[in-house]
Amino acid sequence: MMGKPEGLKLIDENGYRLDGRKKYELRKIKMEVGVLKSADGSAYVEWGKNKIMAAVYGPREIHPKHLQKPDRAILRVRYNMAPFSVEERKKPGPDRRSVEISKVIRGALEPAVILELFPRTSIDIFIEVLQADAGTRVAGITAASLALADAGIPMKDLVAACAAGKIDGEIALDLNKEEDNYGEADVPVAIMPIKNDITLLQMDGYLTKEEFLEAVKLAIKGAKAVYQKQREALREKYLKIVEEVGE
Ligand code: UDP
Numbered sequence: 260m261m262g263k264p265e266g267l268k269l270i271d272e273n274g275y276r277l278d279g280r281k282k283y284e285l286r287k288i289k290m291e292v293g294v295l296k297s298a299d300g301s302a303y304v305e306w307g308k309n310k311i312m313a314a315v316y317g318p319r320e321i322h323p324k325h326l327q328k329p330d331r332a333i334l335r336v337r338y339n340m341a342p343f344s345v346e347e348r349k350k351p352g353p354d355r356r357s358v359e360i361s362k363v364i365r366g367a368l369e370p371a372v373i374l375e376l377f378p379r380t381s382i383d384i385f386i387e388v389l390q391a392d393a394g395t396r397v398a399g400i401t402a403a404s405l406a407l408a409d410a411g412i413p414m415k416d417l418v419a420a421c422a423a424g425k426i427d428g429e430i431a432l433d434l435n436k437e438e439d440n441y442g443e444a445d446v447p448v449a450i451m452p453i454k455n456d457i458t459l460l461q462m463d464g465y466l467t468k469e470e471f472l473e474a475v476k477l478a479i480k481g482a483k484a485v486y487q488k489q490r491e492a493l494r495e496k497y498l499k500i501v502e503e504v505g506e
Contacts, residue, residue: 260439260440260442260443260444260445260463260464261440261441262441263441264441267441268427269426269427269437269438269441269442270282270426270427270429270431276426276431276438277435277437277438278307278435282429282430282431282432283431283432283477283480284432284433285421285432285433285481285484285485286306286307286394286433286435287305287306287307288304288305288306288307288485288488289304289305289306290302290303290304290305290401290402290405290488290489290491290492291303291304291492291495292405292406292408292409292492292493292495292496293409293496294312295312295314298314298315298316298406298410299315299316299317299409299410299411300314300315300405300406300407300408300409300410300411300412301313301314301315301406301409302402302403302405302406302409302492303402304398304401304402304405306394306398306401307392307394307433307435308390308391308392308435308436309388309390309391309392309393309394309395309398310344310388310389310390311386311387311388311389311395311398311399311402312386312387312389312402313384313385313386313387313399313402313403313405313406314384314385314387314406315382315383315384315385315403315406315407315409315410315412316382316383316385316410317332317377317380317381317382317383317410317412318332318376318377318380318381318382318412319380319381319382319383320379320380320381321333321379321380321381326381327378327379327380328378328379329378329379330375330378331374331375331377331378332372332374332376332377332378332379332380332381332382333374333380333381333382334365334368334369334372334374334381334382334384335365335381335382335383335384336361336362336364336365336368336383336384336386336403337353337361337383337384337385337386338357338360338361338364338386338388338395338396338399339353339357339385339386339387339388340357340388340391340395341387341388341389343389344388344389344390344391345391360395360396360399361386363396363459363461364384364386364396364399364400364403364459365384366458366459367400367418367420367449367458367459368384368400368403368404368407368418368458369458370415370451370456370458371404371407371414371415371416371417371418371451371458372407372412372413372414372415373412373413373414373415376413382407382410382412384403384406384407386399386402386403391436392435392436393434393435393436393438393439393440393445394421394422394433394434394435394439394447396420396447396459397420397421397422397447397448397449397482398420400418400419400420400449400459401418401419401420401485401489403418404417404418404419404489405417405489405492405493408493409493409496415451415453415454416451416452416453416454416456417451417452417486417489417490418449418450418451418458419449419450419451419452419482419483419485419486419489420447420448420449420450420459420482420485421433421447421448421478421479421481421482421484421485422434422445422446422447422448422478422481423445423446423448423474423475423477423478423481424438424439424442424443424444424445424446424464424474425442425443425444425464425466425470425474426438426441426442426443427442428443430470430473430474430477431477432477432478432480432481433481442464443464443465443466444462444463444464444465444466444470444474445462445463445464446460446461446462446463446466446471446474446475446478447459447460447461447478448460448475448478448479448482449482450479450482450483450486452482452483452486457479460475
């Protein structure tokens with residue numbers, strides 16, 4: 260969120276955004292499950308220009324041991340941006356932003372995982388942003404949730420996520436980098452659709468109460484569409500296995 264250059268219009272007179280989308284349109288999303296050989300579960304998501312890999316290890320014995328919980332597994336999340344993922348090379352390693360994002364992603368995923376089944380273990384999630392174009396936390400949550408399912412970890416539901424925001428005074432779905440930079444607000448949301456739970460809700464920028472509610476509703480709609488794509492991606496993986504067995 261920064262000052263918009265004089266005269267820059269994010270929505271034109273016909274209602275189209277700079278990348279050709281309408282106000283309530285998602286970017287193009289592709290998901291693939293089970294892409295890494297050495298992880299217990301993995302998923303790759305392309306979401307507009309975002310490219311994100313998620314890998315899951317576990318449940319496995321925790322080291323150091325004093326971190327073990329006698330009655331359940333612990334979930335650990337590392338969100339990381341590759342130095343080449345952004346226009347201005349990012350210094351490698353954790354910074355304040357990635358520590359915060361790791362924490363909120365853990366909070367978004369934790370309610371879905373049935374941790375009590377695996378006492379004394381950890382489930383470790385690595386989210387690697389290979390290319391970033393705004394919305395990486397929601398794309399990361401979406402990928403991580405698929406990777407957990409791919410690892411066979413029992414879950415109450417998949418977690419699906421999406422953001423909505425405000426650009427040129429209007430509420431719009433799924434802001435890209437330019438819109439995130441020069442827009443007025445961004446509201447990322449994560450949901451577990453079966454029980455209508457919200458597991459992540461943040462806001463950057465300024466909105467009235469009415470606009471905030473409109474953005475949350477729109478983001479939930481977007482997340483529900485993402486959820487359908489997640490289910491398709493999982494189905495796809497198992498279809499492939501069935502086909503292979505057939506051969
Ligand atoms: N970004 C960047 N350099 C950084 C951090 C972020 O260029 O060091 C860009 C990147 O494209 C990211 C976007 O800014 O996706 C928005 O970042 P934000 O913190 O709002 O999180 P996100 O929308 O990715 O969840």
